[in-house]
Amino acid sequence: MSLSLGFTASPSELLRVGPGFSLAAQPTNASPGFSGRKDDGAAALAERAPVLARLQEQLFAESRFGCRKSILLVLQAMDTAGKGGIVAHVVGAVDPQGVQLTAFKAPTEEEKAHDFLWRIRPAVPRTGMFGVFDRSHYEDVLIHRVHGWADAAELERRYKAINDFEAELSAAGTTVVKVMLNLGAGEQLERLRARLHDPTKYWKYSPGDLDERANWSDYMDAYQKVFERTSTATAPWHVVPADKKWYARLAVQEILIDALASLNLQWPAGNFDLQHERARLKDA
Amino acid sequence: MSLSLGFTASPSELLRVGPGFSLAAQPTNASPGFSGRKDDGAAALAERAPVLARLQEQLFAESRFGCRKSILLVLQAMDTAGKGGIVAHVVGAVDPQGVQLTAFKAPTEEEKAHDFLWRIRPAVPRTGMFGVFDRSHYEDVLIHRVHGWADAAELERRYKAINDFEAELSAAGTTVVKVMLNLGAGEQLERLRARLHDPTKYWKYSPGDLDERANWSDYMDAYQKVFERTSTATAPWHVVPADKKWYARLAVQEILIDALASLNLQWPAGNFDLQHERARLKDA
Structure with a gap:
């Protein structure tokens, strides 16, 4: 597959988390592998949108004839990092008939009464579908680690359960694409401020966002650990x-x-005799 | 709300089914109320897409602060009439985070073991959401009437159940927008033929489509009856x-x-003190 205009190297490779990865060493305001600027980026996004849409339509079409493949995008990030923008502007280019989006909120009492993967499993994409998790099972090893709701042994159990779960998904035909949007703490502050100076964005602001911000470095530690434990060959992090x-x-x-x-x-090709059907339609 | 460029009258009013409506008298290849041609139509669609998207975002935003409104588009049509195109090109302009789409297929054994609305009710949109039914509870008074799977008394029971259900939805804050895409029989034949002459569309063709086409006039009678019985003031058909x-x-x-x-x-406005939060952010 040829690269998008402007990419000099594949972001799949450049941004993949491999051995020895250090989150702290990653710049948040860079544009690795892309030679252009903002306008070029917007043009490239628009140009490539139909490519993504067509690929998903082919995935869907193949599923009608026995193919058992699907794709699942797992999105994790700090508040304001742009998960919503990815859904609106990247996933939004795909036909809604092919998209299965789940936004995981704070668990309900019923969900809390089960193991953490219980609410995740029913949300995995059907064959042919483009699944999206806006937050995911990773909250159970991120916020739970930061706030001490799970101890070290329990966290280890969860990392292993996650790897087993994702390996099972992958073996059953689901391509798991895991993305962490890496926002700088300074940029987050700018974005929170912007929300309080635009009446069309007040509704997105929650005073709690600022409280959670106090735990920034603990979150970065928790993400680092997630990458070390769960960036696997079948389901790598980006x-x-x-x-x-x-x-x-x-x-x-x-x-x-x-x-x-x-x-x-x-x-x-379809599971019918093309010439026969053409003849039937000619006489119809 | 100002009309789209090119509309000289509101399609909501022009195309609404009122007393004395006759489906047989409706042209299928007209463009009522629109003064332009195909290019103008495509330009107007692109121009109005952000208006629809913004309105849905406002609906979603209001739902975060206690507003209990939602919208539900019910789409019915003969095969190839373009339901999928409406979802891809009209609903597709809305942020996927605000869309709740359900495509109703032939019912499962479990669904058949319940009354026809049993599988419909859980699919109604959450508050703030734009729900779409690709086919719907109307299949139970359309295909069931055409094939004689429900007798006259049972059909009457269902029309009433549907009206009660939609009135209940409406009273609870859901705006119900019902649309029948009115395709001509000749145009359907053209579209079926086109599917058999484009390898990217073979997968959409099913030999059964041609069999069902033999019941065209029975379907038109069933739609006429649906409009007479279920085009209500709170949930009119278009x-x-x-x-x-x-x-x-x-x-x-x-x-x-x-x-x-x-x-x-x-x-x-948000449920926080704007000046207080701005000050907190200033010191952050």
């Missing part, structure tokens, strides 16, 4: 610099295109 | 000429904009 919204969207789009392109999707 | 795809999309978009605009949505 850490995407997110201070530049245009870059984050473009990079995630390209990572998704890459993942779908590697499935070598084709338009199905 | 019959949209669908031979011109560009017109059908534009008209449905405008009907949805009209429905949302009538809710007088506003950006919520």
